[in-house]
């Protein structure tokens with residue numbers, strides 16, 4: 482029931498869990514993990530490296546490291562093992578987010594078979610293709626994404642080889658960009674304000690006359706849509722266009738979010754229609770798509786972003802991540818004493834289902850559930 486976004490009620494008596502209709506691993510992540518472990522199994526004795534984190538989940542990455550896989554770079558592109566130490570005999574796995582053309586080229590120069598162990602998600606490649614299509618029609622590319630995120634860096638790298646490109650991280654930056662489109666702000670300001678976010682040779686006066694918007698696949702759908710709508714309106718007003726001729730200045734890209742991001746976000750919106758006491762979102766703290774699910778939940782009810790059941794310390798205390806301040810904090814009395822207590826649960830696209838099961842089991846143990854998770858599963862079979 483792909484379009485049914487109502488949550489599933491797991492009624493444990495004193496505890497009622499409302500599980501999002503879609504949560505957890507997406508196609509791209511499953512595919513990447515499968516390729517990574519297959520590579521490990523098929524290449525005993527070889528040195529295997531991951532360019533950076535396979536996906537933004539600490540348990541999955543720790544598991545790979547335990548199988549002898551080493552990371553070459555941090556999530557933010559800082560080098561851990563110099564490329565100079567690699568040889569043509571080594572295997573380097575490209576993660577699901579893809580990588581920049583410069584890094585790909587560097588690895589090829591060493592003699593590494595980059596194509597063979599590339600786990601770049603097809604939905605990320607779809608964005609690159611979309612950028613290429615609009616670039617060929619002479620639109621500059623506006624990328625809505627987090628400038629330092631691997632996927633956005635990779636998308637930017639692919640986009641800039643085809644067209645002038647600029648990364649916009651949020652609506653605030655989209656509004657600033659509008660000032661350059663309309664000429665209210667000077668070019669000099671642009672180069673400071675968008676430092677490290679524009680392609681080489683970007684000409685503010687010329688390169689913002691025809692634009693198209695693509696996005697990092699895991700951004701909040703409503704944010705991307707709002708930014709695209711806003712910039713479209715800026716073009717309409719500035720060039721005195723209407724819906725019949727807007728294509729002269731603004732490419733119709735629709736959104737370039739992947740299906741998993743869309744479904745997980747829609748499922749959270751559906752889940753939030755249920756009145757509940759709190760929400761628990763499970764996932765890696767540096768996972769972009771997970772933080773967006775947290776953001777949606779936070780608007781409605783107390784929300785706890787945790788990486789595993791270990792963060793639920795007791796019925797009184799929980800350790801959870803505040804992604805706004807980027808710190809883990811301790812909250813007491815998170816679980817109301819009332820019965821039944823209603824908890825919304827979901828997880829990000831890079832979170833193994835076993836972690837969600839662990840969280841549910843922990844909550845059950847704290848609330849003297851009348852039935853076990855195994856009995857609950859049997860009810861659904």
Ligand code: SF4
Pocket residue numbers: 507508509510577578602603604605698699739740741742770830
């Ligand atoms: S979240 Fe989407 S784009 Fe990213 S890896 Fe998963 S399916 Fe691919």
